[in-house]
């Protein structure tokens with residue numbers, strides 16, 4: 382059976398293996414109230430994100446190290462811990478496991494033991510938003526949803542457009558007016574209708590909310606449907622498996638809506654519940670830009686929630702999120718893990734991006750560069766020690782962002798002084 386006309390044998394092989402699925406119910410992340418699985422949901426009655434729960438005993442029997450060893454290196458290798466029940470609902474573009482790339486020169490320069498980057502830029506649509514949206518769209522397809530809408534800073538919209546188009550679902554997408562040109566273009570080209578809005582992402586979110594109320598759009602805003610977290614969770618599953626069923630000491634995560642941080646934290650709990658890891662957890666560090674740092678402010682004041690950050694600005698557009706519905710989940714994971722929240726200014730982000738590109742040949746995206754800048758700052762402040770194994774997240778390919786112009790030219794009709802190169 383072929384999943385999609387043009388998917389490769391590699392991905393087909395995994396997806397054609399029918400396996401039982403284990404979702405039992407959903408749960409309000411704030412009140413613990415139980416919700417039925419297999420029906421369309423957005424937020425809970427309390428207005429909080431819903432979390433998917435599984436039959437842990439069943440998963441434990443099916444998702445063993447031995448079973449995993451036989452499976453292809455893609456996101457669907459963890460199907461027992463994912464919500465899609467029927468193979469025919471899976472809308473794949475080839476979600477390969479992303480590599481953990483060492484940065485030995487930068488580590489040596491900082492006298493640090495080990496510095497690894499999980500390079501999420503390799504995913505379809507060039508960012509880790511693919512992990513969340515492949516899950517949300519596959520679930521939407523299973524429910525027969527016809528029209529999805531989303532506010533986006535760029536990458537989420539691109540991933541939604543791509544997967545929804547593949548699934549035959551209509552999409553309407555709203556982004557802040559200064560969203561990078563490449564994102565707006567890729568969204569439109571991949572079959573969605575996209576609008577630039579004179580506001581920030583939460584202003585765009587309000588339009589989606591009204592469209593949901595007035596004309597029944599399905600709202601796929603960050604954490605406002607339950608399945609993007611499940612897709613993002615696979616970052617934690619992959620990371621642990623790649624480290625030989627161990628967790629790193631510390632994870633630096635560029636935090637906007639926090640889906641990935643919350644998802645990984647959930648992944649570690651589920652891996653412990655099924656006996657694949659112990660109780661050790663990495664310290665979770667939420668990295669934000671100094672121009673938009675609501676989580677850092679709430680972390681420092683000891684608050685459970687993070688009020689809106691006014692006049693948000695940063696070159697790292699993926700983390701320009703003034704207010705997050707999952708604020709309390711981000712702060713809880715950071716605090717329970719013994720981690721912290723840290724803000725870095727744009728000039729440090731740009732310097733970190735330049736340094737990694739020049740020294741390691743690794744073109745980070747600005748959000749990924751923010752994690753490297755934060756790591757350096759945390760080492761200098763003694764919040765992280767040199768012998769800790771640190772993992773940074775590079776969440777998108779650096780090629781999606783505006784790059785500095787180069788002016789140097791060569792006049793080939795004149796004599797060339799080869800000794801000058």
Ligand SMILES: *Cc1c(COP(=O)(O)O)cnc(C)c1O
Pocket residue numbers: 508510536537603635636637638639640641642699700746748749776777
């Ligand atoms: C969306 C995004 C983030 C933030 O991810 P969350 O899990 O929503 O906090 C970081 N970097 C890039 C490149 C993004 O697109």
